[in-house]
Amino acid sequence: MAAFIHGWLTAFAFLMASAMAGPADWMPGPEDRCQLTWSEAAPRAFQQPKPATEILCFQYGREELRFDAAAVRPVSGTWECSVTAEGRRFVCTGSMKTDDPFHQPVRFVEAGPSFHRVACEALVFTDENGRTLPQTGRLEISTWPDRLAFHFQIADALPATLRWNNLTASGTGSVILTTKPPAPEATVSAEVPTRHDPALGAVWIDLPSQPWSNAAGTYYPAEHLDRIDRWKFSVRNDAGVPAVARIIFRKAPHPSITGFTPVVCEPDGTPTGLPIQVSKNWHRRPEKGALPHDGQWFHGFTWIRVPAHSERSFSLAMIHARLGGICAASHAQLSLIGWGHNQLWEEIAVGSFGENLCLEPDRIQRRCFLTDIRPLMTLPATPAGKPTPKPWSWAGNCGGGDFMLWLNPDGQYQPWHRTRTEYRSPGPCLTDATYHAHSPHREITSSIRVMVPRGNDHFRALFHLRCDIHQPIRWKRLAFFQLGADYYHETPARLAATGNRHGLVSEWPPPTASNRYDRTGLPLTGPSPWISLHGIDSSALREGVANATRGLIIRSWQARLHGQTAGPHASFFGTEWGKGNHRTIAELSPPPDISTLLPGDFVEATLELAVFPGKASDYYGPDTNVRASLASTAGSWKPVHREADGNSFAITTRHGRIRQSFPLSIEPDANGTADLTLHGGLGHIPVSFTDLPSPRSFSLTAGTTRESHWQTDWDASSGSWRATFNVPAPPTGESLQLRFQTAP
16 A cells, blocks of 8 residues: 555656646756867868868867867877787877778767767777787767767777776776766657667667658659658656756668658647757768768757656657658758768758758868759759659759858968857758858858758758958958859859849850859849859750759848948859869859958848759649749749749738748747738748747648648747748738737
8 A cells, every 4th residue: 555655646746747847947958059160170171271280179068078180189188098908008199091081080970969979980009119009999979968978999809998087987899988967867768669878878769660662663752752750759757856868769771861850749749849950871882891880870869858756758750751741841960971071061951852952061072061952853864865764853963052262362262160050950841050160360250041941842042141350351262152162063054144023134154264253243233133043054964963043042131341331242253174164153242342351341141042943844843833934934044033033022010020031030929929911922931930938839820721830949048939830922912811829
């Protein structure tokens, strides 16, 4: 009887504690995050000067580890990484040198807001007499917001020791050295297998990976376009103080590897807003040999605060290609282990039909921030004699691009230092991440926010660019944004045009040139000015390259240059990749009469990148308006003008406050209400409602339809949630009433 009463009281206490904990008590705080960056530029980057140091900066919570990747040791404090063999002590003196980017020894395994892991491979050990150990070792460094760990491994079960300041660990073949987290570890259970990992201080939840049907034999199976998988899991804290659950969801192989979004939900499927980091890989080159962490896998990281004496159940929803019939947007860190270079690379997809936009923040492989760019639901160009491609697969590539290109007056490229990422959401309605950096001597600080919405018409990416000048600068070349990049520019467009909402201003065939400007300092005037690169030379299309029109639309612009207000200007730069392989880069540039920027100068702009099929017959998406428009405009500047004009929507508000116009962000009034009218727009328009006190009990009605799919994100800095919907644009000439309401 006593045991029964004790059990009943315990269960009642858990029930009361869980009920008393508010939804914010389970969420990470502003300090509960991770960042990973090189202190200077990344080493071994293409067409960039070698940095003076190779120091990695791991920020975890309020702590930071500065790690010398060349010496393979922390920058400060006592350190030992040693091995004993045949009675002799060998210490780590660095890693094996290689010019092969496939074997680059410092490898980013996972990176994001919750977790980082970097592997230092091919470690070399020598004794006091300079003799080298035949075996090489490897060291993995991992961080959560509350935990740092070193995991050393070496073959043949040799005795090894790790020592960092007052922490010491020893073992044979494998040694784990960790800091002590401030909070206890919560218990994690699930309806699928789980395993605790002492090296990572986390619980793996193994998601089942079962074969999918594929009736048509397409890259992504059409019968699973709207598939959503769900698995239940729970966290429990028996302690009298708050605990932490560190969870890694794992799936290998993953059928929708190029585009998917995991969402932590309530058991009833309501999104909680708990952040989840998406890291993945699909790279493997058997001819180069197998590497740790190569091949196809998905790892999803979530870090949950668990109040004292509480328990909570969740479900993980895995959204694959579409959500509610609309192609979902996803943003993930894509490991390059098995491909080469092995640094930070991020991939964004709309749907799950290959990549749509890739980012390399440290600009390592081709000295550009934007790398692969692909149109949406577009068949790739097919060489003669090859079979007709099927839908739901990879489109051709029309990358790349860049922002803040600066060559000093001597023509020397100025690399960006301490590039770091601020993640807000991996999708599925609107991806959101911001990248910060500064120039070598902090003459310029820059940031670019990258957002990609869910949609069914064509690929569009939204950028919010900000750069600030802190010291006087001059240049041989300066571009605030590039469409196409100096060393990465796939699609051979032979026509360029500029215009605005009212139509075409100018169109011309840029001359074929090698590292020379065609036109410089063209003023971009009027509402929603735009640039188009089109008129694809089909004879110059290689296999895998897109026949696509690219447009850059300026949605907002503010600038002070040389102490005076300045509007946007464009320049066009010709390059030659091998003899006769010409490309034209479109740049946002300073006005032609300005040659110096001064402290206090800045540029702040919202830009839209839009990509369209170059042939109407290549588009297989469901948007009938796009198909009808492409029938008469594909391959010209007109799709860009249609987007610039048609998506320049207007908003009338009765309740609520507009915080951002593009993409649209609304703060409800004191009663939790937002009433607005949407005039114009194309496709599906992302609309976010901010400063919400709860991730539950709200609704959006668009016209007479209550929206049933949305994305919820937690904002740790304000202690509130944000809900994002994608509402259909009203028919031409009509408007759409939107009413958002939170429950009292």
